[in-house]
Amino acid sequence: xxxxxxxxxHQRYAKRLAELEERSRRAHQQAQQPTKKHIxxxxxxxxxxxxxxxxxxxxxLVLLFGFVLLLxxxxxxxLSKLRTVKVVGNKDLTTASVEKAVKVYPGRFIWxxxxxxxxxxxxxxxxxxxxxxxxxxxxxxxSMTVTVRENPLIGTAKLxxxxxxVLADGHLQATSAHSTGTDYRQFDGHRxxxxxxxxxxxxxKPAIRTGIxxxxxxxxxxxxxxxxxxxxxxxxxxxxxxxxxxxxxxxPGIAASMKKNxxxxxQVGAFSxxxxxxxx
Numbered sequence: 001x002x003x004x005x006x007x008x009x010h011q012r013y014a015k016r017l018a019e020l021e022e023r024s025r026r027a028h029q030q031a032q033q034p035t036k037k038h039i040x041x042x043x044x045x046x047x048x049x050x051x052x053x054x055x056x057x058x059x060x061l062v063l064l065f066g067f068v069l070l071l072x073x074x075x076x077x078x079l080s081k082l083r084t085v086k087v088v089g090n091k092d093l094t095t096a097s098v099e100k101a102v103k104v105y106p107g108r109f110i111w112x113x114x115x116x117x118x119x120x121x122x123x124x125x126x127x128x129x130x131x132x133x134x135x136x137x138x139x140x141x142x143s144m145t146v147t148v149r150e151n152p153l154i155g156t157a158k159l160x161x162x163x164x165x166v167l168a169d170g171h172l173q174a175t176s177a178h179s180t181g182t183d184y185r186q187f188d189g190h191r192x193x194x195x196x197x198x199x200x201x202x203x204x205k206p207a208i209r210t211g212i213x214x215x216x217x218x219x220x221x222x223x224x225x226x227x228x229x230x231x232x233x234x235x236x237x238x239x240x241x242x243x244x245x246x247x248x249x250x251x252p253g254i255a256a257s258m259k260k261n262x263x264x265x266x267q268v269g270a271f272s273x274x275x276x277x278x279x280x
Contacts, residue, residue: 101128155182168202200245
């Protein structure tokens with residue numbers, strides 16, 4: 001009896017275990033079926049998204065390489081060459097001389113000028129001292145404007161056998177042109193003094209500067225820095241080479257107060273007297 005009871009219990013336990021396993025298997029199958037179905041539904045959309053992304057990447061690469069090819073074609077084509085160059089700000093310098101100094105002229109590749117404009121402007125001031133500053137601006141796909149500020153020519157001087165153009169910054173430029181403007185005399189052997197005087201005269205307003213006919217270097221024992229300015233209105237100015245740029249600013253007022261032409265002494269202080277005066 002006890003043995004039969006044990007067998008019966010064992011059979012019921014085995015049957016119960018089998019039922020639980022079957023239930024678990026069915027539950028697992030039911031859980032898997034929606035997932036597979038869900039993934040199968042999403043698969044076409046994932047493929048479409050993947051193809052679209054690949055297409056976008058290919059399009060971007062084609063666009064990039066196309067742009068590079070177009071840029072390279074433009075760089076070597078006649079379309080990238082300058083057709084017109086406009087020079088502004090020049091008064092004494094010709095357009096051709098500015099173009100030559102700055103090296104900006106029709107027919108040159110515009111991109112070469114644009115990328116190197118800083119060096120070109122700096123080199124222009126070295127090759128042509130009459131250019132005080134230069135600026136290059138692109139005004140169109142095939143046009144540029146060169147704006148220059150000139151270093152004024154304030155006269156000429158002869159040192160030895162060579163004639164020099166005297167510029168407002170003290171630079172001396174060899175020239176074969178005839179003397180124009182202010183004539184700088186007696187500076188032979190005194191090049192440094194000539195440059196100093198030129199820088200001083202260069203400070204003056206054009207109205208005063210153009211009124212000077214000649215500047216002579218005439219030092220004395222008592223006044224070793226003396227220079228003499230011969231004015232176009234008939235007056236003579238005695239000045240110091242180190243201060244003439246500041247002192248000559250008073251010249252128009254002093255000359256206007258004089259009844260006759262005479263001498264204006266600006267070496268120490270400022271006073272004037274007529275030619276032939278006993279006070280001189």
